[in-house]
Amino acid sequence: MNAETGYDAWLRYVPVHGATLPPTLVTLDDSVLMRSAREEMSRGVLGMLRKSLRAETTMPNGDCILLGTLPAVRRAVPDVELPETLGEDAYVLKAVRIGGRSVLLVVSSNDRGVLYGTFALLRKVALGEDLQRMDETHTPLAPIRWTNEWDNLDGSIERGYAGRSIFFEGGNVLADLRRAGDYARLLASIGIDGCTVNNVNANVRVITPEFLPQLVRLADAFRPWGVHLSIAVDFSSPKLVGHLDTFDPLDPKVAEWWKQKADEIYRAIPDLGGFLLKADSEGRVGPSTYGRTHADAANVIARALKPHGGVLVYRGFVYDHHMDWRNLKNDRARAAYDNFARLDGQFDDNALVQIKYGPIDFQVREPVSPLIGALHATNETLEFQVTQEYTGQQRHLCFLLPMWKEILDFDLHAADRPTPVKEIVSGKAFHRPLGGFVAVTNVGRDPNWLGHDLAVANLYAFGRIAWNADLTAKQIIDEWTRLTFGSDPHVVDAITKMQLESWRVYEEYTGPLGAGGLTDIIGAHYGPGIESSERNGWGQWHRADEKGVGMDRTVATGTGFIGQYTPPVASLYESLATCPDNLLLFMHHVPYTYALHSGKTVIQHIYDSHYDGAEEAQRFPRRWQTLRGKIDEERYQAVLGRLEYQAGHAIVWRDAVCNWFEKASHIQDAQGRVGHHPGRIEAESMSLDGYTVTGVQPWETASGGKAVTCQAAQCTSVMRFNEQGGRYDMSVEYFDQNNGAAHYDLSVGGKVLGRWTADRALPTNKLDGHSSTRYTVTGVKLAPGDEIRITGRPQGGELASLDYLELQPAGK
Numbered sequence: 043m044n045a046e047t048g049y050d051a052w053l054r055y056v057p058v059h060g061a062t063l064p065p066t067l068v069t070l071d072d073s074v075l076m077r078s079a080r081e082e083m084s085r086g087v088l089g090m091l092r093k094s095l096r097a098e099t100t101m102p103n104g105d106c107i108l109l110g111t112l113p114a115v116r117r118a119v120p121d122v123e124l125p126e127t128l129g130e131d132a133y134v135l136k137a138v139r140i141g142g143r144s145v146l147l148v149v150s151s152n153d154r155g156v157l158y159g160t161f162a163l164l165r166k167v168a169l170g171e172d173l174q175r176m177d178e179t180h181t182p183l184a185p186i187r188w189t190n191e192w193d194n195l196d197g198s199i200e201r202g203y204a205g206r207s208i209f210f211e212g213g214n215v216l217a218d219l220r221r222a223g224d225y226a227r228l229l230a231s232i233g234i235d236g237c238t239v240n241n242v243n244a245n246v247r248v249i250t251p252e253f254l255p256q257l258v259r260l261a262d263a264f265r266p267w268g269v270h271l272s273i274a275v276d277f278s279s280p281k282l283v284g285h286l287d288t289f290d291p292l293d294p295k296v297a298e299w300w301k302q303k304a305d306e307i308y309r310a311i312p313d314l315g316g317f318l319l320k321a322d323s324e325g326r327v328g329p330s331t332y333g334r335t336h337a338d339a340a341n342v343i344a345r346a347l348k349p350h351g352g353v354l355v356y357r358g359f360v361y362d363h364h365m366d367w368r369n370l371k372n373d374r375a376r377a378a379y380d381n382f383a384r385l386d387g388q389f390d391d392n393a394l395v396q397i398k399y400g401p402i403d404f405q406v407r408e409p410v411s412p413l414i415g416a417l418h419a420t421n422e423t424l425e426f427q428v429t430q431e432y433t434g435q436q437r438h439l440c441f442l443l444p445m446w447k448e449i450l451d452f453d454l455h456a457a458d459r460p461t462p463v464k465e466i467v468s469g470k471a472f473h474r475p476l477g478g479f480v481a482v483t484n485v486g487r488d489p490n491w492l493g494h495d496l497a498v499a500n501l502y503a504f505g506r507i508a509w510n511a512d513l514t515a516k517q518i519i520d521e522w523t524r525l526t527f528g529s530d531p532h533v534v535d536a537i538t539k540m541q542l543e544s545w546r547v548y549e550e551y552t553g554p555l556g557a558g559g560l561t562d563i564i565g566a567h568y569g570p571g572i573e574s575s576e577r578n579g580w581g582q583w584h585r586a587d588e589k590g591v592g593m594d595r596t597v598a599t600g601t602g603f604i605g606q607y608t609p610p611v612a613s614l615y616e617s618l619a620t621c622p623d624n625l626l627l628f629m630h631h632v633p634y635t636y637a638l639h640s641g642k643t644v645i646q647h648i649y650d651s652h653y654d655g656a657e658e659a660q661r662f663p664r665r666w667q668t669l670r671g672k673i674d675e676e677r678y679q680a681v682l683g684r685l686e687y688q689a690g691h692a693i694v695w696r697d698a699v700c701n702w703f704e705k706a707s708h709i710q711d712a713q714g715r716v717g718h719h720p721g722r723i724e725a726e727s728m729s730l731d732g733y734t735v736t737g738v739q740p741w742e743t744a745s746g747g748k749a750v751t752c753q754a755a756q757c758t759s760v761m762r763f764n765e766q767g768g769r770y771d772m773s774v775e776y777f778d779q780n781n782g783a784a785h786y787d788l789s790v791g792g793k794v795l796g797r798w799t800a801d802r803a804l805p806t807n808k809l810d811g812h813s814s815t816r817y818t819v820t821g822v823k824l825a826p827g828d829e830i831r832i833t834g835r836p837q838g839g840e841l842a843s844l845d846y847l848e849l850q851p852a853g854k
């Protein structure tokens with residue numbers, strides 16, 4: 043099996059057996075997109091069938107594949123029955139017989155649709171589908187299908203977990219944009235038609251005249267794939283770039299400045315998609331500076347873009363991050379609705395409000411944002427996150443499509459008929475001219491784009507669902523797995539099941555019952571940090587104290603957030619009797635002893651779900667190991683490494699959350715697991731040479747709240763094994779900070795069994811829930827009296843710190 047890097051993602055075009063295709067490829071129109079379609083078809087067929095297609099521009103005598111726009115195909119094959127019209131980007135795939143010839147048709151209203159159809163036909167070949175009876179029309183659900191990339195011009199990426207930017211470095215657009223072009227090809231293959239390349243926390247330089255030629259190069263790289271470049275702008279640009287004395291959106295000088303700016307940019311990039319704007323949020327300036335509304339701000343730019351066919355996308359993610367946490371009526375979840383609902387109808391037709399799926403911020407479980415159902419006369423885009431900011435940062439497997447499906451299918455009862463989210467944001471429910479789907483993606487320079495080979499499924503799934511939100515999660519992950527890893531039934535079965543379970547598993551060992559925010563809210567958003575959300579203005583409060591947990595968002599006694607939903611939804615959440623368990627703590631503050639619909643108490647559910655989730659995470663590596671030899675070794679090993687890391691970190695999560703809640707509630711785990719870890723030996727209780735004991739903050743992220751650190755060139759931590767002899771799995775819990783690369787040895791009876799370097803890129807230079815990491819050696823033979831020794835050698839600021847050693851009977 044060939045080694046693979048994951049660079050080709052789902053477009054591998056590896057040989058397929060038994061497929062036949064006509065030998066000739068006819069392309070009827072000529073444009074940059076048609077050329078891409080032609081080349082892609084040739085490339086795909088060469089890879090999968092090992093055949094070179096003969097390229098023609100007119101109909102041959104024999105069988106052929108025919109690519110063209112509707113008018114051109116009608117002229118070439120007038121007798122073929124085709125739809126009268128096709129929506130923008132929609133395409134038809136059809137197998138027909140014309141005068142004894144077999145013709146596979148790919149037809150669209152526009153050349154981009156032909157490209158989409160080409161990718162779809164190739165996908166069918168790769169999946170081994172029957173092409174002979176093909177007769178299908180595929181129409182995108184919405185016109186806006188974009189990714190947002192939070193890339194900074196210096197090459198870093200905010201909340202990016204797969205290396206540096208593929209667009210920028212050192213303040214400039216990269217000289218070599220082949221990778222940007224390859225990314226656009228991936229996007230086109232799943233129907234994505236726009237990409238905002240720079241961070242929503244925008245650098246004003248992006249729209250300076252000096253920078254424009256660089257943007258032109260990016261647009262050139264995207265254009266062959268029908269991906270519109272768009273850019274995030276800073277609202278104070280009229281002042282900072284234009285040197286006006288104001289950026290008041292109602293000032294005519296400002297309107298004129300935006301108009302001139304748009305004209306200038308569109309002269310250079312006529313197919314620019316538009317601008318994205320984050321204003322009055324997290325320190326960004328906005329219309330509030332002048333007492334103006336978000337609609338005023340959006341419209342002044344939208345009007346400048348309008349003559350060019352551009353759109354202005356306005357982030358609905360506006361909230362006060364200096365809220366008084368002492369006031370129990372304050373609630374960040376209310377913010378988007380409170381800021382935007384009353385402006386409904388005031389946004390121009392080429393403006394859209396981009397709304398995160400939940401009212402907080404990409405949490406593992408949130409209710410649907412009520413703002414989505416409140417805007418009937420305003421275009422919307424729905425914002426998802428492919429980059430796993432709060433869901434494991436691509437070090438944990440977390441396939442998000444099952445969550446997205448729940449969001450998309452949720453009926454907000456926004457009219458006197460069913461109005462699922464997908465119908466509203468696509469613009470269909472309220473007959474809006476525009477609407478769509480956006481995912482913050484943050485691909486980077488890691489060869490496989492997103493760091494974790496299995497995380498790439500989230501990008502694929504986003505494109506497929508943005509095109510057709512009715513596809514099931516099972517269908518999509520099945521396709522992705524076959525395209526990415528091949529069709530061996532065991533491979534497909536194992537990977538699809540793990541993917542489909544992974545979001546639930548992640549939720550179980552991180553934050554169940556909708557509590558949200560058990561991670562380090564004010565920092566990396568990664569490992570556990572239970573109290574970080576409390577007693578500060580960021581508003582991601584869970585309000586856990588010694589009596590109970592959860593935010594009271596009821597109308598009756600709480601923040602009133604629930605009242606932002608229409609009555610059928612509001613009554614579902616307002617009443618404890620009907621509020622679903624999985625959102626209970628998002629909506630209500632309850633005592634720990636409150637009984638869930640499942641019959642369990644809240645506190646026991648917290649314990650059980652963390653133990654269950656962490657146990658399932660332990661099984662992921664073992665399940666993956668059954669694939670050895672069935673997929674290429676390179677990706678096999680890469681994924682195994684990540685799953686093993688995840689299994690260890692799931693235990694860090696489990697212990698931190700359970701210990702914290704046990705201490706807070708004073709209620710013990712009915713199963714006696716919390717705080718009792720048979721086989722665990724705290725490093726501070728071992729015999730230490732050079733190591734000194736230190737407290738860890740937050741306390742719950744280290745076993746017993748303590749660790750040992752080494753201030754010398756080398757330190758050791760030793761114990762004598764005095765249990766029953768046999769085979770054991772030995773795990774060392776250590777801290778892998780990002781300010782050094784300490785070395786460790788683990789030996790038994792003087793024989794080194796494991797040697798490793800703490801050089802993972804984890805987001806902290808401290809001992810905490812981000813850095814706590816597990817190293818395991820399996821099946822070690824131990825006899826009573828054996829000496830177990832861990833040797834640590836610090837490097838840089840990393841002091842070879844240790845938390846504990848754990849011995850478990852092998853395979854347990």
Ligand code: GCV
Nearest residue numbers: 192200201242243320359403
């Ligand atoms: C780009 C969250 C993230 C920020 C991000 C912001 C946003 O708060 O943590 O990094 O900023 O969302 O979506 O604008």
